[in-house]
Amino acid sequence: MLIKRILIFTGGHLNEWALALIQPNDYLIGADAGALFLITNGYKPDVSLGDFDSVTAEELEVIRSNSSETLDFDPIDKDFTDTELAWQFALKKQPEEILLVGAIGTRFDHSLANVHLLRQAADQNILARIVDKHNCIRIVGNEMTLIRSSYTYVSLLPLTATVAGITLKGFQYPLDEATLQIGQSLGISNKLSEDSASIRIREGLLLVIESMD
Structure with a gap:
């Protein structure tokens, strides 16, 4: 099935502005706490993934019960951040567009790494944007x-x-x-x-x- 648009919600600063980005038929990916944000606000992620070290055991059960698919990764034995794992998953779907939501936060190292992810999409001719409350970043x-x-x-x-x-x-x-x-x-x-x-x-x-x- 052709997927036009994938939205990846990460564990950054998320609020009502982020929910306003969601359109009908969007494919929703929740990365770690981003999955809990979607579920708490009445959305069912198509995929929730990560090491889930940002949520409690009880919250993880909520994520598992309310996601179409859940992918767990070991917090130690992994080479990529949860956001990049979600990004790679999205790229394999070959959508027309990817929006990375909540990827700019207080950890500048993570924020800069997330900006660099845009190049992977550019290399595959996939439209991609990082969006937060104050910025829209593209290549x-x-x-x-x-x-x-x-x-x-x-x-x-x-x-x-x-x-x-x-x-x-x-x-x-x-x-x-x-x-x-x-x-x-x-x-x-x-x-x-x-x-x-x-x-x-x-x-x-x-x-x-x-x-x-």
Whole structure:
């Protein structure tokens, strides 16, 4: 069965804003405490997975009883975070799009690792976004159109050492065949000047971060 959209709920900061992302027919994955969040709010995860070290034994039983499928992993003998395990599971489903929800939190190491997961989806030509209450993070490797939304800023950061041929149209600060090196902040805090804007690059991978205060 073709799956159009997969939402992965992790154990980060989740609230009503996260529930508003769910659409009919979405395939729901709960990673560790993210599964409990879905169930507590009346949703049945298609898959719940992880080492479940963030929930109690009683909460784990609730997860098992209210998930279509539960996959357990040993908390010591595993090579990936619960979020990456969920990400790999989602990629194997070959959906049109993946949303990673609640993946930005107080652990910067986990947050940065989760951002890097976007590259795995880009390599498979799968649309992917990380979404939290204040940010939407994506990767562009060729071109992308942005529509004016509630986000105030658009920041562009190189994910590869060099991103070349960057052309921005419809932005307050346009660029024409520009080059960004990793570590530069030139692309921070741009804004849309029109209802839609385009990003085009010739070489490399660029993080596109829409954000609001």
